[in-house]
Amino acid sequence: MHPMQPLDIFSYLGKLQDYYARERIIPSTTQLSVLWNVKARSWTHQIVQRLKEEGFLETAAGSRLRPGPRFFERTVGHAVRAGLPQQAADVQPELLRIDDYLIEKPSQTILFPVKGDSMVDLGILEGDMVIIERSNSASSGQVVLAIVDNEFTLKVLARDKEGYYLEARNEKRSQDYPPIRPEQELEIYGFYIGLFRKASVSGHRLGLNR
Amino acid sequence: MHPMQPLDIFSYLGKLQDYYARERIIPSTTQLSVLWNVKARSWTHQIVQRLKEEGFLETAAGSRLRPGPRFFERTVGHAVRAGLPQQAADVQPELLRIDDYLIEKPSQTILFPVKGDSMVDLGILEGDMVIIERSNSASSGQVVLAIVDNEFTLKVLARDKEGYYLEARNEKRSQDYPPIRPEQELEIYGFYIGLFRKASVSGHRLGLNR
DNA sequence: CATTATAGAGAACAATTGTTCTCAGTTCAA
DNA sequence: TTGAACTGAGAACAATTGTTCTCTATAATG
Incomplete structure (x- = not known):
């Protein structure tokens, strides 16, 4: 999906974003392990670290997690031609925060x-x-x-x-x-x-x- | 402010809402104690309990706190009548996350x-x-x-x-x-x-x- | 082949968590 | 005056937290 990223962070991120939309909270490592189907909390922690580096998560006071600045970014597809249909799409993701x-x-x-x-x-x-x-x-x-x-x-x-x-x-x-x-x-x-x-x-x- | 409420929950709620707007997270009881200037975590817990009863907070999985349904209560400016103009309104600003x-x-x-x-x-x-x-x-x-x-x-x-x-x-x-x-x-x-x-x-x- | 990341697991630890229990002032109606 | 309600504090506890450290497979690379 994202060529540069060795670990496919985005599948984890997606699940987390959906969870957050439902629950309005970033869960603990333990619960993240369940959500992500990861057996070891240490590995969950590793993934979280990666997400923090990318700006999707942040550590709040008390070392809990909160959404980072990039957490609410949405991908923008290329040009819906609502007039006459347009040339096929290379889906090159562009990101946008609606608010x-x-x-x-x-x-x-x-x-x-x-x-x-x-x-x-x-x-x-x-x-x-x-x-x-x-x-x-x-x-x-x-x-x-x-x-x-x-x-x-x-x-x-x-x-x-x-x-x-x-x-x-x-x-x-x-x-x-x-x-x-x-x-x-x-x-x-x-x-x-x-x-x-x-x-x-x-x-x-x-x-x-x- | 709110006549029915013996304990003035709303001053606590206000501080918490401001905090949440800044930090995008509901803090732990310990941090809430600091935020609310309450010495005893037990008392903080009591206040939280009250806020939960009123629907401003909820217990999420793992017994952490998350915003309840009333936390974002919207006082939307009253109805732009794009048809025939409507009765005036007390306009209170709303904090709705469009996203x-x-x-x-x-x-x-x-x-x-x-x-x-x-x-x-x-x-x-x-x-x-x-x-x-x-x-x-x-x-x-x-x-x-x-x-x-x-x-x-x-x-x-x-x-x-x-x-x-x-x-x-x-x-x-x-x-x-x-x-x-x-x-x-x-x-x-x-x-x-x-x-x-x-x-x-x-x-x-x-x-x-x- | 050996080597080196990557992906993942398990155990362990100090710190913090939510919660409960007990006790102490204050206010206010009976 | 008595006695509840409130409002608040302090101590204590089991559970969970974030984190670190060590140990495997697997995959790719030289």
């Missing part, structure tokens, strides 16, 4: 669940979690979370000769979402920097839409 | 960047990162990453009397994306379990779309 990738300023970042379909043309669906970075200002064209007349709305900030206003992005139901012009003040809560979505299970919600 | 939320089987999960617009009706846009869980099978109606004639494609798995085939989800350009019927075999690489998206900076790509 780090999405959030740059954790202290100023807030998540909001989306309700309604006023932004579907931008691929923002009901149930999605949008990632908002707090800010009092934004430029027109940006997607913003605004507080209009004391209520939250996710809309596109626009501007004309009469001043700033908010636009929806739903062509099909544009008559349902007319531009919003605040009565007096338009308060920006933050701007949209991304989103994530967990698909509902099975082909239920994923079914035909016609 | 944990999205991925259940790390070792079998792979990310793929989306190219093309064949799935826009499901809110899957070019540039999005889709999260794929490896699997050789899927049921019709599911969004799958398939290998058709040695090429990757993200499509909806469908079935009729002639067998399985792949459908796009782009009503506007449906003529550009006819159903794909594999020449001989249709190999499923995995199925779609979610996605995340980082909006391109500034009002560039976010601009008007008419």
